[in-house]
Amino acid sequence: MAELEHKKELLQIIKTFNAAIISSRLYSFEHPQVKRYIEETFIELDRLLMIRQEISLIVVGNNLVFRNQTIQGNGPNVRQFINILQEKKIDHISFLANLPKSGLYALIQDISSSKTTELKSTEHIKLGKVEVRVEDNPFPQDQLSFEEYSEKMDQLLSLRDTTLQEIKEIYNSIKQSKKRIDVRGIENMVSTFIKGFAHGINPISMLASLKSADEYTFTHVINVCILTMSQAESLGFSGEKLFQIGVASVMHDAGKLFIPEEILNKPGTLTLEERAIIETHTTKGARYILGLEDIPQVAVLGALEHHIRYDGTGYPAMQKQWSPNIVSQMIAIADVFDAMRSRRSYKEPKSKEFIIKILQEDKGTAFNPFLVDNFIKLIKG
Ligand SMILES: [Fe+2]
Ligand SMILES: [Fe+2]
Structure with a gap:
């Protein structure tokens, strides 16, 4: 034709x-x-x-x-x-x-x-x-057989594990040297991940589960990346923009590497002082990313703003009427979802239904209502 x-x-x-x-x-x-x-x-x-x-x-x-x-x-x-x-x-x-x-x-x-x-x-x-729904689609979509689906899923999970390993290496090198890393490494990783990404597959089936407490940050980062990219794709972001969103989600918690581990992994309740130290991971992360050459600007915003709520409250404290970037708002939803569904030594994981209920309740205050609806649609799939 x-x-x-x-x-x-x-x-x-x-x-x-x-x-x-x-x-x-x-x-x-x-x-x-x-x-x-x-x-x-x-x-x-x-x-x-x-x-x-x-x-x-x-x-x-x-x-x-x-x-x-x-x-x-x-x-x-x-x-x-x-x-x-x-x-x-x-x-x-x-x-x-x-x-x-x-x-x-x-x-x-x-x-x-x-x-x-x-x-x-x-x-x-x-x-x-639309009066009558078309039952017989004259242009049928390719339906995957069970074998094809399992094979695709295996490929995706192995891609996820390789990416997880790479994130771990990147985060470790930031931590060890605390100096600038080569952004090209992150970029290669994100573009490979995008190419093999799960188009049309419920992102929940791709999430990694936590193997040990000290792996939390890496597992969390790959999951936030999966959940953010899937939101972005469903909203029509593609090409360079999608790539930048991938980089931003991978880097969103880079600031945690500047927080002492005993506070980060402390089981039980944090003191006010410890909480204040943890909260600095946003500004520390943004400052670190700002010093990297050739990194998309949105990655600085993602690190800085992912704990700022839709209504402008949260942390770090911003001027009144501050409205976080749309990418930071997507990361914020992915971030809360993964944090709640993960088992930590001090808390049980929450069910998908429970988290959906919380997201619904916090629509318009903590989270962008349109993004919450879109996210729920995606994970219900
Ligand atoms: Fe964070
Ligand atoms: Fe996070």
């Missing part, structure tokens, strides 16, 4: 359209980032509409169809676009020539709002509703 015409332009429209919806749900519709994404979507859409007059996209099962052809090489952006449409029960969307910019703004605002249940067609945007 010939390459789908205008595929590149379409994928670009889908990507910025998704980004507009996601950032509008995360921040607000007035946020400058939302405006930027809508403007970018509009420019691309308008350009393509001048050539085609009409752009119709239809959801058929798990596929997106354009001019009777599936958009092949789907990737997370197309999957996410389908999810966004299906959440609003739309299975067909057509954009017509001379689409006014205000029409696109209104559509994105309606789709991102949790209040809008009924979306209406307009003169330049036609929407088709």
